[in-house]
Amino acid sequence: DAKTTQPNSMESNEEEPVHLPCNHSTISGTDYIHWYRQLPSQGPEYVIHGLTSNVNNRMASLAIAEDRKSSTLILHRATLRDAAVYYCILRDASNYQLIWGAGTKLIIKP
Amino acid sequence: SAVISQKPSRDICQRGTSLTIQCQVDSQVTMMFWYRQQPGQSLTLIATANQGSEATYESGFVIDKFPISRPNLTFSTLTVSNMSPEDSSIYLCSAAWQVGGPHEQYFGPGTRLTVT
Numbered sequence A: 001d002a003k004t005t006q007p008n009s010m011e012s013n014e015e016e017p018v019h020l021p022c023n024h025s026t027i028s029g030t031d032y033i034h035w036y037r038q039l040p041s042q043g044p045e046y047v048i049h050g051l052t053s054n055v056n057n058r059m060a061s062l063a064i065a066e067d068r069k070s071s072t073l074i075l076h077r078a079t080l081r082d083a084a085v086y087y088c089i090l091r092d093a094s095n096y097q098l099i100w101g102a103g104t105k106l107i108i109k110p
Numbered sequence B: 001s002a003v004i005s006q007k008p009s010r011d012i013c014q015r016g017t018s019l020t021i022q023c024q025v026d027s028q029v030t031m032m033f034w035y036r037q038q039p040g041q042s043l044t045l046i047a048t049a050n051q052g053s054e055a056t057y058e059s060g061f062v063i064d065k066f067p068i069s070r071p072n073l074t075f076s077t078l079t080v081s082n083m084s085p086e087d088s089s090i091y092l093c094s095a096a097w098q099v100g101g102p103h104e105q106y107f108g109p110g111t112r113l114t115v116t
Helices: none
Strands: A009-013 A018-023 A033-040 A045-050 A063-064 A070-075 A084-092 A102-109 B004-007 B010-013 B019-027 B032-035 B043-049 B070-072 B073-079 B089-096 B111-115
Touching: A009 A018, A009 A033, A018 A033, A018 A084, A018 A102, A033 A063, A045 A063, A045 A070, A070 A084, B004 B032, B004 B089, B019 B032, B019 B089, B019 B111, B032 B073, B043 B073
Parallel strands: A009 A102, B010 B111
Antiparallel strands: A018 A070, A033 A045, A033 A084, A063 A070, A084 A102, B004 B019, B019 B073, B032 B043, B032 B089, B070 B073, B089 B111
C-alpha cells in the first residue's frame, strides 16, 4: 500500500491561510489523494480529494504537484474550529479502503 | 451526504464479556466499514461489512473476535467478544456509496469502549 508522510503538528494564526503538506512519493497512477480531518472527540470528516488537477471546494483547496509525489491542503482562512488532526490518504480507484497515516495535528492560535 | 449514528456512544465493560455496537445510516449505502482507533493513534480498518454475506476482515482481525452483521443497506453491528483491556479503544463505523469511484466515506461519532 502506498504511504503518506505528514508533519506531526503545525501551528497557525487564526484568520490566516494554512498550507498542510503531504508527501506520497510511491503513489501509483490509479491512486486518488484524499484528505480527512478529525476534530476532537468526533469521527473523521471528509475534506477534499483529487487525482491530478488542483481541486477547490467550500472547505479547502487541494494543490497536487505535477509529478503527483506531493500535495498540499490549503485552508484559506483558518478559524479556531479548524483545529483538528488532518489526514492525507491515498486510495486505489479499485477499492474503498483508506489506509490512514499518523496525520498532522493543526493548532490554531487566536 | 449521510448521517451515521452509533450505539452506545461509550461503555465500560468487564473483561471476558462481549459488547455489540450498532451503526445506523440514514440512507442506503453500498459499503460499510468498521475501524478501531486506539487512544492518540490513527485509524485501523477492522473489516468491510458486506450486506447479506460474511464480512471481509483485514490482517490481524478475525471473525471469532469481531463478528460483524449487515442485514440490510442501512444497518450493521460489530461485536467485540471476550474482551480484554487491550480492546479498550474507539470503534468507528463508516459508510460510502459507490465502489470504484472517488466518493467520500462518512463516519459515525464513534463508540468509546473501556475494558476493566
